[in-house]
Amino acid sequence: xxxxxxxxxxxxxxxxxxxxxxxxxxxxxxxxxxxxxxxxxxxxxxxxxxxxxxxxxxxxxxxxxxxxxxxxxxxxxxxxxxxxxxxxxxxxxxxxxxxxxxxxxxxxxxxxxxxxxxxxxxxxxxxxxxxx
Numbered sequence: 001x002x003x004x005x006x007x008x009x010x011x012x013x014x015x016x017x018x019x020x021x022x023x024x025x026x027x028x029x030x031x032x033x034x035x036x037x038x039x040x041x042x043x044x045x046x047x048x049x050x051x052x053x054x055x056x057x058x059x060x061x062x063x064x065x066x067x068x069x070x071x072x073x074x075x076x077x078x079x080x081x082x083x084x085x086x087x088x089x090x091x092x093x094x095x096x097x098x099x100x101x102x103x104x105x106x107x108x109x110x111x112x113x114x115x116x117x118x119x120x121x122x123x124x125x126x127x128x129x130x131x132x
Contacts, residue, residue: 007054008070011107012098014050016040019076022090029066031089035120040076048077051110052098058089070095075114083113086120 014022020041026034044050052072059068072095074088101107124130 005057005068007057008092008095009054011101011110012052012095013101013106014052014098016044016046016048016050018098019044019050022088022094025091025094026089029089029091030063031066031069033071033087033089035086035088043076043078045077045079045081050077051075051101051114052088052090052095053110053114054095055087067091073114075110075117076120082123083117084120084123085114085117 020037023034023037023040027037052074054070054072056071057068058071060066070090070092072088072090074086076084076086078084101110118126
């Protein structure tokens with residue numbers, strides 16, 4: 001069941017090291033929207049900036065050990081210079097601690113990329129890789 005709490009309306013910028021930590025935390029918690037940290041380490045641009053935009057709250061009543069969390073749209077900058085989009089489940093405290101994008105120009109550019117970038121699944125298919 002999804003929470004009725006209002007969503008944060010902030011675009012967050014994420015360094016690759018922080019993205020890896022978020023992916024590892026999602027893996028440790030068994031959250032469903034995440035990528036293998038090994039894939040992120042191998043494919044994300046080491047000095048890249050990635051972005052998270054909250055899409056909805058997730059509550060897992062069947063797993064009371066997992067707190068309510070945000071399901072975020074994720075835009076990853078790859079080593080190849082391409083960008084791909086996916087989803088990442090993030091704890092609210094982790095999301096709040098990330099740097100907020102304050103530049104309107106940067107926010108507009110990220111929005112365009114989120115609308116036009118291939119999904120991670122589509123990118124993998126095109127590259128002939130299997131992840132899922």
